[in-house]
Amino acid sequence: MTETGFNAEVLPMEVAVAPGTDTPRILFVNQASVLGGAELSLLDIARLLPFHNRVALFRGGVLFERLTQAGVAVDILDPTGDGLSRVRKNSGLWNVLGSLALLVRITWRLQLLAGNADITYANSQKAMVVGALASALARRPLIWHMRDILSADHFSPTMRRVAVMMANARAATVIANSHATAEAFVAAGGRRKLVRVIHNGIDSKPFDAITTQMATLARTELMPLDNGFLIGVFGRLTPWKGQHLVLEAISTLPGVSAVFIGDALFGEMEYKHTLHKRVECEDLRGRVRFLGFRDDVPRLMRAVDAIVHSSVNPEPFGRVIIEGMLARRPVVASAAGGVLEIIEDGETGLIYPPGDCAALRAQIERLQNDPALCERLGAAGYNKAQACFSRTAMIYSIRQVVMDTYLRKQHRTDPKINNKDAAEN
Ligand code: UDP
Ligand code: GLC
Numbered sequence: 001m002t003e004t005g006f007n008a009e010v011l012p013m014e015v016a017v018a019p020g021t022d023t024p025r026i027l028f029v030n031q032a033s034v035l036g037g038a039e040l041s042l043l044d045i046a047r048l049l050p051f052h053n054r055v056a057l058f059r060g061g062v063l064f065e066r067l068t069q070a071g072v073a074v075d076i077l078d079p080t081g082d083g084l085s086r087v088r089k090n091s092g093l094w095n096v097l098g099s100l101a102l103l104v105r106i107t108w109r110l111q112l113l114a115g116n117a118d119i120t121y122a123n124s125q126k127a128m129v130v131g132a133l134a135s136a137l138a139r140r141p142l143i144w145h146m147r148d149i150l151s152a153d154h155f156s157p158t159m160r161r162v163a164v165m166m167a168n169a170r171a172a173t174v175i176a177n178s179h180a181t182a183e184a185f186v187a188a189g190g191r192r193k194l195v196r197v198i199h200n201g202i203d204s205k206p207f208d209a210i211t212t213q214m215a216t217l218a219r220t221e222l223m224p225l226d227n228g229f230l231i232g233v234f235g236r237l238t239p240w241k242g243q244h245l246v247l248e249a250i251s252t253l254p255g256v257s258a259v260f261i262g263d264a265l266f267g268e269m270e271y272k273h274t275l276h277k278r279v280e281c282e283d284l285r286g287r288v289r290f291l292g293f294r295d296d297v298p299r300l301m302r303a304v305d306a307i308v309h310s311s312v313n314p315e316p317f318g319r320v321i322i323e324g325m326l327a328r329r330p331v332v333a334s335a336a337g338g339v340l341e342i343i344e345d346g347e348t349g350l351i352y353p354p355g356d357c358a359a360l361r362a363q364i365e366r367l368q369n370d371p372a373l374c375e376r377l378g379a380a381g382y383n384k385a386q387a388c389f390s391r392t393a394m395i396y397s398i399r400q401v402v403m404d405t406y407l408r409k410q411h412r413t414d415p416k417i418n419n420k421d422a423a424e425n
């Protein structure tokens with residue numbers, strides 16, 4: 001980073017900020033400190049957006065470490081507590097009210113930080129609620145990067161109402177990670193004119209860096225005794241991500257083995273335990289491995305024959321799908337939500353109806369029996385991901401939204417501009 005926060009890795013070709021304009025100061029806010037897709041995306045944005053970036057996290061954890069290592073300034077809002085983690089997405093009014101004292105404390109701390117920034121940028125739903133209150137107190141504009149589908153599958157009516165009400169009242173812009181996420185926001189009562197869709201973008205370099213030799217070595221580590229068709233399922237372990245469905249699908253495909261990469265990030269230990277128990281049964285024994293959370297996803301993706309996405313509810317976006325494409329592997333994904341904005345069935349991947357075990361089984365079997373199809377889908381998927389889901393394009397689009405918000409704010413608060421407007425009218 002240079003002094004102005006300009007990062008040559010992403011934006012060498014244009015002046016990031018219009019001449020004569022100060023560099024905006026952005027305060028990102030995120031609730032979780034584990035590494036889910038929203039947090040990995042935030043890591044890229046906070047590192048690469050060419051502004052003065054600071055991040056406020058509700059609590060400490062691995063995200064704090066990663067941001068700090070990347071040179072991003074981070075504040076923790078609730079260093080000794082649990083950072084509102086007792087308030088769940090499906091919490092009702094009483095649960096929310098029960099955490100009121102903590103909510104007030106976190107909001108107060110955040111508004112002090114927001115007052116020293118030009119824009120508050122909320123990266124999660126709880127962060128948006130607290131960010132809306134804090135940015136109102138600090139009289140600063142709010143951007144909400146919305147990464148969840150606001151539906152009854154994941155959110156209680158109270159949570160949906162609060163989110164929509166706050167966003168309508170306070171957000172200058174709602175960035176949705178897919179059209180599916182945007183439409184769910186509007187269907188829940190959100191104002192359409194606030195929304196801009198910006199898909200996640202992924203850096204292809206770590207995938208391109210994996211040679212065939214490295215991939216072969218990784219494969220022997222994964223399944224030393226196996227010569228069959230190996231699928232990889234990447235993502236946190238949680239019932240709606242549908243890992244159980246994959247186990248059932250391959251239980252009657254004896255030539256197929258599977259590795260599961262990811263952990264229960266939000267306390268879904270019972271589900272994890274159920275999955276582990278299931279693979280001890282005769283029909284799956286010796287064919288499945290759980291690797292937990294891994295940092296070498298590109299290497300592992302290049303080591304498998306195909307990548308399976310199994311969410312049983314609509315996936316808001318699905319970074320793992322783009323990553324699978326960048327690894328040049330055929331991706332089988334569940335046909336709902338953001339997935340339909342990424343994959344053209346039979347061209348850049350294969351899809352199947354969410355939760356349909358027989359259909360998933362059939363798509364895996366199809367790939368197992370057709371190496372040429374795997375090759376074709378892998379190549380086309382790679383080209384599509386490069387062309388449509390690049391990290392550079394994502395950073396450019398977000399930069400534009402932030403600049404628009406910043407300039408609108410300057411326009412409102414700069415007396416010189418306001419006087420000039422008054423004289424012209
Ligand atoms: N991931 C990872 N290590 C793991 C499992 C997953 O780094 O062991 C990453 C994965 O590469 C992807 C992200 O976690 O970038 C998951 O994002 P996605 O959008 O697919 O799902 P989310 O968890 O956000 O719902
Ligand atoms: C959320 C969504 C996921 C999306 C990610 C990044 O975690 O569950 O689908 O890819 O955010 O925006």
